[in-house]
Amino acid sequence: MIVGVDNIPEFNQKIGRNALCPCGSKKKFKHCHGHHSNPPETNIYAASSKVRVMNAKGECYSPSDMHYDCTRGTINAHTVSRSGSLGAIQRDGHVYSYDLRLEAIQKNGAALTPVSTGWKTASTFPGFCGFHDKHLFMPLEDQPFIGSREQCFLIAYRSVARELHAKATSAKQTKLRLAYAGKSAIARSNIATFNKGVELGLRDSQRHKSRYDNVLTKKDWSQVKGVLVEFDNVFPIQCASGVFPEADFFGREVQRLGWGNDTPDALTFSSFAADGKSYFLLCWLLDSDASCVPFAAAISEIERDALPAVLASYILQVTENCHFAPAWYDALTDDGKLWCREQSISGHFYGNLPPPIKNCAVPFFGGINVKNIVHI
Template identity: 50%
Template sequence: MIPNRSTKIGRNELCPCGSKMKYKRCHGAVTALPEPKAGALDAQARKLNAKPTCLSPADFHADCNGSIIDSHTVSRSGSLGAIVRDGHVYSYALSIQSLEQTGGRVLPKLVGWRVASTFPGFCKHHDKQLFAPLEDQPFTGTAEQCFLLGYRAVARELYTKQNSFNQAKLRSALASSTRDASLKMMIDDFNHGVELGLRDSQAHKERYDRVLVKRDWQSCRALVVEFNGVFPIQCATGLFPLQDIHGNRLQDMGPSAHSPSTITVASFAADGKSFVVLSWLDDSDEVSRKLADSIAACAALDMPGVIAALLLQTSENCHLAPDWYDPLSEDGKKWVEAQVMEGISPLAATPPPARAGGAQYLGAISVSQTTRL
């Protein structure tokens, strides 16, 4: 069932902006209010984040032990450790304040590698126990390992979508105060899309939970790309693929009783080389396999650039090697920025990954082999 739009704010509710005033006397008032400071808005948005909880399957919650920890979606020791310089990697942290400081540009920022890629997703016990086949064993591309890479990404996507849903009324309140009807309509449509995205993410997380509980690894499909060196972009994300790398349409998004197909993408390092794993479940095979097929059919020389563009265009959870990013030419850094904007701005007109032209920025790294599950 499609959820009803739930961002209407009651006049006597406390204003979502955090002023502790009733909405009718704050952002819902007839008279215009002073424009709030970016830092204050970011702080209020963080207060609305989902309450940390262990995102392991409900069947496992009786075994929860320890506090909810900041779980790494990209392994700290293996992956981030392979690209770190002086304890830092480049990451993206979108905020109103950062956009204000950069004039609307989305640029990576050096952050400590211990906090990069983290989210409060699992209790200490399940963060260790669930992902032991990834963290404590060599990566050999088993169905279990590919599934767990996807599971971690799906859990993070659910958490981020819940946060965005919780912030919907804040967005509506700020749009109302501008008296701009077109902006209010755009925010209303965006919030409704967030509702639908949360619904679909919840449905897929439940499906992944069932596979994990039953250890039904044969339900997992995957494409594993192995590189001969360390890929400079480490990432973990889940997405509803709309097109393949050539821009061919795969599925449509919008109001529907059925959840769209999903796929996860993980880029990580292990034993001095890197892997990019696209994984999905069998119920998403018809759509997600086509994206994987389009990548597998790439010429080996083109594949690093295509994958780099795909990661940057589809996820803000990308972490860049300083020793790769800093020496890039001005054109190279503009290329990175253009890929990132494609995933953020509806006005961006960046070519799809196969035509993005990124191979020249990936240096000597090359594909060793590709395998399918």
């Protein structure tokens, strides 16, 4: 489907000069980052701390009709299962996850760098209360994985909730980004465009989350579509994420995102382990068939011996919620680690890469073969 129009609408949100500066200095904006001639230099560590505080505020993303069951507060819920998935790749209780602190990203030239992370905290977000984190996912966590539509939906639901949380917290940072843009007209224009994209992304994520909530409350698994790839060995990168897909693994357009009121099709993807097996799942709802069916169909065009590497390239290019097996990552050559780094900056104006089919690195995924592909 083609979404929206080509022209970017003006984003008019401004910071009042007498309002407190979003940086947290407790000064008025006009005396801080809004100063007409001498704004303070941006302190990357203070900015990073401010962002982390914003990200830590969560809510239970269970359907609103179920909130009467909520226990007080939220917990750090795993988007990638701790015992099944992270447990399959951990070493001495740790996995490698991206360091998402602003100062680390700046230091590494916008590339994301894997660092050792305790497997109990990796992949978590404050997205569910204790009751719903346990009870919503019981058919997935407490039963053998058989690849049912219900189980695949629950894997996707975690990704949808996590993406909504990420966009909601990014939306809260709108004025902070404007403040740090300074007086540069170009910088402020770029930030305004970025903020408008965040606004639309949040709107569209809320719409899709509502659709997923409807499926969950009605248990209407007939709305669930997907492709499940089973490997014969543990896939070394575990992830959970969601996107509005624009192009498939070959770089062919499946939908065009724009700035209008239409809602783009949405797709979730996850790599995970369960019951001693390892999987990659694409999942979507029936109303996103127009883009997701051709996207998923591209899998059948990829040679099976190259598929693990192609999927890895795609994962690393489009999500930061990635968790690496330390044994696999440490065994990579310098070229292998460089390949991972290059994938992580895809999408930046200086980091555009060829599509995954042309940028996969098959030798780095030796010993991992596709055992089965099931259409859900």
